[in-house]
Amino acid sequence: MTSVAVALDLLREAAARRWFLALGLALTSLLLLLVTSLRLEVVDGALAATRLFGQPLYHNIQAADVALRPVFRVASQIVFWGGLGFGVLSCADFAPALLSPGRIEHLLSLPVRRWELLAGTFLGVLALALGGAIYASAGLVLVLGAKTGVWTAWPVISAVLAAVAFGSVYAGMLAVTVWVRSAALSAAAGASLIVLGLLATHRIPILDLMGQGVGRALFAGVTAVVPPLGKLADAAGALASSGPLAPGGLLRLLAGTIAFAGALLAVAVWRFDRRDF
Amino acid sequence: MPAAFAVASLHKRFRTRFGRTESVALDGVDLEVPRGEAFGLIGPNGAGKTTFIKCLLGISHPDSGRVELLGGRPEDPRSRARVGYLPERLTLPGAWTPRAFLASVTRLKRLRPQRSTLDALLERVGLSDAAERRIRGFSKGMRQRLGLAAALVGAPELLVLDEPTDGVDPLGRVEIRQLLAAELSRGATLFINSHLLSETERICTRIGILSRGRLVRSGPLDVLTAVQQRWRVRFADGQPAPEALIALGFEPGEGGVWEIAAPDAPALNHALDGARAAGGLLVELERASRDLEDVLTEALAAGAA
Numbered sequence: 001m002t003s004v005a006v007a008l009d010l011l012r013e014a015a016a017r018r019w020f021l022a023l024g025l026a027l028t029s030l031l032l033l034l035v036t037s038l039r040l041e042v043v044d045g046a047l048a049a050t051r052l053f054g055q056p057l058y059h060n061i062q063a064a065d066v067a068l069r070p071v072f073r074v075a076s077q078i079v080f081w082g083g084l085g086f087g088v089l090s091c092a093d094f095a096p097a098l099l100s101p102g103r104i105e106h107l108l109s110l111p112v113r114r115w116e117l118l119a120g121t122f123l124g125v126l127a128l129a130l131g132g133a134i135y136a137s138a139g140l141v142l143v144l145g146a147k148t149g150v151w152t153a154w155p156v157i158s159a160v161l162a163a164v165a166f167g168s169v170y171a172g173m174l175a176v177t178v179w180v181r182s183a184a185l186s187a188a189a190g191a192s193l194i195v196l197g198l199l200a201t202h203r204i205p206i207l208d209l210m211g212q213g214v215g216r217a218l219f220a221g222v223t224a225v226v227p228p229l230g231k232l233a234d235a236a237g238a239l240a241s242s243g244p245l246a247p248g249g250l251l252r253l254l255a256g257t258i259a260f261a262g263a264l265l266a267v268a269v270w271r272f273d274r275r276d277f
Numbered sequence: 278m279p280a281a282f283a284v285a286s287l288h289k290r291f292r293t294r295f296g297r298t299e300s301v302a303l304d305g306v307d308l309e310v311p312r313g314e315a316f317g318l319i320g321p322n323g324a325g326k327t328t329f330i331k332c333l334l335g336i337s338h339p340d341s342g343r344v345e346l347l348g349g350r351p352e353d354p355r356s357r358a359r360v361g362y363l364p365e366r367l368t369l370p371g372a373w374t375p376r377a378f379l380a381s382v383t384r385l386k387r388l389r390p391q392r393s394t395l396d397a398l399l400e401r402v403g404l405s406d407a408a409e410r411r412i413r414g415f416s417k418g419m420r421q422r423l424g425l426a427a428a429l430v431g432a433p434e435l436l437v438l439d440e441p442t443d444g445v446d447p448l449g450r451v452e453i454r455q456l457l458a459a460e461l462s463r464g465a466t467l468f469i470n471s472h473l474l475s476e477t478e479r480i481c482t483r484i485g486i487l488s489r490g491r492l493v494r495s496g497p498l499d500v501l502t503a504v505q506q507r508w509r510v511r512f513a514d515g516q517p518a519p520e521a522l523i524a525l526g527f528e529p530g531e532g533g534v535w536e537i538a539a540p541d542a543p544a545l546n547h548a549l550d551g552a553r554a555a556g557g558l559l560v561e562l563e564r565a566s567r568d569l570e571d572v573l574t575e576a577l578a579a580g581a582a
Binding site (some may be wrong): 009016017052103105134274 | 282332334335337338340354355357358360365366368370381382384385386387424437550572
């Protein structure tokens, strides 16, 4: 319960930050823009015409649910990669602020276990990521659903995947901060994990290109444990557009990503428990 | 009386990243503070006072030694739940109101925040009028008051205050002293770390002097400041003649005060009887004492020797 209290405090803190106010405003404005400017004419379940700001966009007549699939796929990619980038930048300061002199001493003097502080920070950031991703995707589903009559929960479920992916990146950022209290370093760690996650997605073809040696072994080792974010993004896109998914593939991906985040959090807690402030 | 806290053979060294010892912060400190006392820890900058507090509360890990906090271990949240702590430089969330901050501290203390309780706390520290304002607009003194209110959440048994009156105006200091006196009469134990000796002297009944990580003096304030076997005496103007007093062993002091060394009560009364027989009218008698600054200076000099 204490971790939940810490997480709620982080959300209160986030509510006062310009980053998140700007994100909320941007998402809401975008959704309102779609509500007011997008015209979708559906006849007998088929999308007959699409107009944005009065200009025709799409001429082919096809089933509305089929026509919306690429829209949801693109939206899911924006939520996934945009969310990762935004999250790394906007959340890099939370843990360093928690560990700032004068604050951490006070928190540690309260009846809070050290792991609860880290877990609460992680939960709070995860809740932020989840909230943002779900708000954007659910908003889009609502707007398009109201205009076409096509209702689907898959884009929202795909947004949850984006939040899980960000959770693994943020666990790395948190672990780095416990060693060195720096927002810049935390953001750099997050960016590095995203790049490594992309490399891990294509590790086999990259390994084929590399000659034998320490570099190859190192790359193979690192990319074996880092979650392949590209595969997660593909899976999110496939989910959002009701596309095919390899049976068990998504579960394995999710389990690996969660295990990676858990391992990084365990390292962070181990270090945090031994640190003096 | 059970101890509010007890530390034995407390050692703490700070090391560089490569394991080399950089400085010795605490060098075998032994200290026990009884419950219900107001204890002041004084000493020069870098003496180890803040490190001592951090080890006491489990914020830093001592290299060796034993720490007992309210009968438990500092790592145990149940022990810390009964402690209120004001750090030297408390960082507060600028975007929050003081009420929201106190509510957060209350929740983290595993208590249910109630508006009336939070408002009462704000009133106690003189921040009622600022309850709806954002903390980022607070002065240093207001932040200090809010920190004090946070330390008072849940009526703790032990209050650990690191420079509690830092940045507070003289009138505010009086209010804080009154508040701390009320906490003492409630039965709380006060542990104050302050560089303001006059403040410490006014609030605390026991003092410890820390120098270079070692506790060089510790004990009741009146004992530490008392000059053993010396008394200050004042007689009515002009009586008796100075020669008569000097003959009886009195030494002239400042402002018409006389001092006399007397090993015990009979010796003191013998001298006073002599002065009265010589025509002296006694109007004032007190044990000669020094202020805390003298005690600190002497202790530091002895510690350096």
